[in-house]
Amino acid sequence: MKVLVIGGTGRIGTYLIPQLVRAGHEVVCMHRGRHAPRRDRALWKQVRLIAIDRRAAERANTFALAVAGVEAEIVVDLLCDRVRSAERLATTLRGEVHQYLVCGHTAVYGSCHQPPVAENSPRSPLCDEAEHKLQMEEYLMDEARMRGLPVTVIHPGHLVAEGWVPLTPQGTFQTSVFERLAQGGEVFLPDQGLSTLHPVHASDVAEAFLLAIQHWKVASGEVFNIAAPSAITWRYYAETIAGWFDKQAQLRYCPQEEWLEQLPSEEAALSRSLLERSPCYSIAKAERLLGFRPRYDALGAFYESIRWLIGNDRIKAPSIQ
Structure with missing residues (x-):
């Protein structure tokens, strides 16, 4: 399938894009153009790179159109951190893509009063960034329930x-x-x-995204915590x-x-x-539904x-x- 990765030269994308290429996907990477790939450079030669400043493009109301223009079957958004950004992409992608995957953050849970914290635990973010991620997640899950948006949200721990x-x-x-x-x-x-x-190693987060693509039927409409075993x-x-x-x-x-x-x-x-x-988070759901097994403790x-x-x-x- 054709897969578009938005923000593909950061910590997660550095590992995810080579894994997607190895899996046989046609891969397109949207990034700001400031960083060259840090590893697996031979595999990156098979990737189409599109340099774009997301913030500037969103202000000009052209970013969603640029994403649609790729005509990807799967879109992986590693950068989305505002509900407005999610709304624009979801509106554009609804009915046009096989799967839409978004990177959230475990900070949405706030204090871990009953560890390990699972995906059905209450959310009480402690900072503005986490509050924005929570609003984004809630919007996307509502879209999945009410309009059938095939979206999956991955919540990684501290990326290493x-x-x-x-x-x-x-x-x-x-x-x-x-x-x-x-x-x-x-x-x-x-x-x-x-x-x-x-923490969680970025390669394990990349593996979780790949597993969510492989198991899209059970992953659609779901949120998954991804972290080290403990x-x-x-x-x-x-x-x-x-x-x-x-x-x-x-x-x-x-x-x-x-x-x-x-x-x-x-x-x-x-x-x-x-x-x-x-x-302190539970990864039992990802283990059960996706077969996720972190390589790194x-x-x-x-x-x-x-x-x-x-x-x-x-x-x-x-x-x-």
């Missing part, structure tokens, strides 16, 4: 992949944390470091990283508010969100990303195998 900085055990993107752990230096964690992170605590994450370098983690703890005051405003907002959510996903950072001189630390 080689070439991108992963979350640290402090719930930030400050890579100096990895360097201190590698050197046996002191690292502070909020409270007792018992909040959780629930979440991990910030403390365990820090201790494990130190162990990769044969070090003992030197962890110190402080009250949450005192900890957040030490961070730049953007990092503090991210860390606070993670502390309040303490992410939480630590394995982080390991690959950190190893890439070291190998590409993004952080100063000894090599790990």
Whole structure:
């Protein structure tokens, strides 16, 4: 089938597009044109690339027309984050495509009061971005129920992949944390470091999209959480990283508010969100209906990303195998 991937050169698309090519699909990739493919470049030679600025095209009311012009049978939207964007595409694609797949986010659930959180759990987003994703999801599921839109929404956990900085055990993107752990230096964690992170390797998310295409009958009109088999605590994450370098983690703890005051405003907002959510999600539905089996556990996903950072001189630390 002809598959259009919108936003195909980011973390998920980097893995999804080669998988689609291997599966025999005719693949078209819409992207801003700022990044070249990072892996499997031989397979990317079989992909038609369309450079387009989505925001600008949406303002000009031409984006949905550009998507329709591809005449794809399957559309995978990895970038949609506003209900208005979803409305425009759904209106254009209704009755014209075999399947429409959209990337959401597990942040729509808000705090994980009864972990692991399943797809039928209440939604209570804690930030504007998650609220926008929730509005988008609700609209698309209404379209599926009332008008038969063949849509599937995939909710990934924290995305991890080689070439991108992963979350640290402090719930930030400050890579100096990895360097201190590698050197046996002191690292502070909020409270007792018992909040959780629930990552997922981007290749596993790509696999979930591919499985949803293969099992389109059961996937249509459904939402799926996609994450590693289990979440991990910030403390365990820090201790494990130190162990990769044969070090003992030197962890110190402080009250949450005192900890957040030490961070730049953007990092503090991210860390606070993670502390309040303490992410932990169930992937049982995807396992049951799609046959999803994640290749990477939480630590394995982080390991690959950190190893890439070291190998590409993004952080100063000894090599790990």
